[in-house]
């Protein structure tokens with residue numbers, strides 16, 4: 001079954017990674033998985049200083065059925081995201097990407113399976129304020145100004161107080177310095193999303209979960225924020241799980257792309273991205289990028305067919 005063995009033979013243009021963004025040799029995740037799995041049970045593993053490798057986000061046999069639903073939203077999902085990796089989830093609408101992210105964030109219960117974040121439960125990680133979530137719909141406090149919303153993590157949590165960036169610097173980084181004194185209801189959808197992103201950056205989380213954070217943005221802002229995100233990821237040694245509908249975006253950002261299929265939601269395939277970093281313009285417009293895009297699209301097509309109801313399939 002695809003979900004039980006998603007790391008099948010790589011597609012022609014995908015090969016295991018050999019380097020991370022910092023230029024430090026990093027074994028492919030499957031190698032890392034084998035070497036460090038036994039070490040992840042330590043409850044203190046997550047307290048190690050940033051920059052130290054070890055530990056994974058691990059999801060095993062996860063099944064989740066919403067109340068009253070006729071089929072599971074997620075079935076037997078296995079996912080391993082090593083420390084400091086950038087992994088994207090991509091797949092047809094309704095395949096359970098948001099549900100999976102919310103389960104990892106500890107916001108959603110599940111029927112069976114295991115979710116382990118560097119030896120801790122999602123709830124424990126939230127308590128340590130080490131987990132940041134940018135949901136699909138930005139959740140800002142309507143009675144606070146933009147600046148106050150961005151400053152919120154520093155008011156409620158010591159970890160964020162260590163943040164080098166002031167709320168104004170964070171707002172500048174998402175191009176919203178002029179909106180600092182406005183209220184959420186005065187902003188467009190794209191602006192709200194940028195405030196939510198600035199706030200998540202300010203939290204300096206060890207694990208950052210992002211649900212289509214850039215989908216409401218214009219191309220230019222999107223590219224600028226992708227760069228910001230990569231910079232944050234590199235500087236803070238953050239582990240990122242990122243949901244997107246954009247094949248180009250997934251390849252530009254990720255070390256690995258998890259392709260999901262629907263009905264029920266499953267991991268269809270895990271594709272390592274072997275593009276060098278930094279992913280500058282030359283890299284992301286080069287011929288290898290196009291080959292990778294074509295591979296992901298082929299994989300998405302087979303994921304769609306795997307999850308399609310018989311009536312959806314049009315005979316050619």
Ligand SMILES: Nc1ncnc2c1ncn2[C@@H]1O[C@H](COP(=O)(O)OP(=O)(O)O)[C@@H](O)[C@H]1O
Nearest residue numbers: 066067069073092093094095096097098099100
């Ligand atoms: N709160 C909810 N209550 C009931 N069903 C839900 C809820 N959220 C999502 N679903 C269902 O679960 C499935 C997966 O949804 P979702 O995780 O939002 O998928 P995706 O993010 O990939 O589009 C869909 O069939 C959706 O209708």
Ligand SMILES: [Mg+2]
Nearest residue numbers: 097098099136
């Ligand atoms: Mg979604």
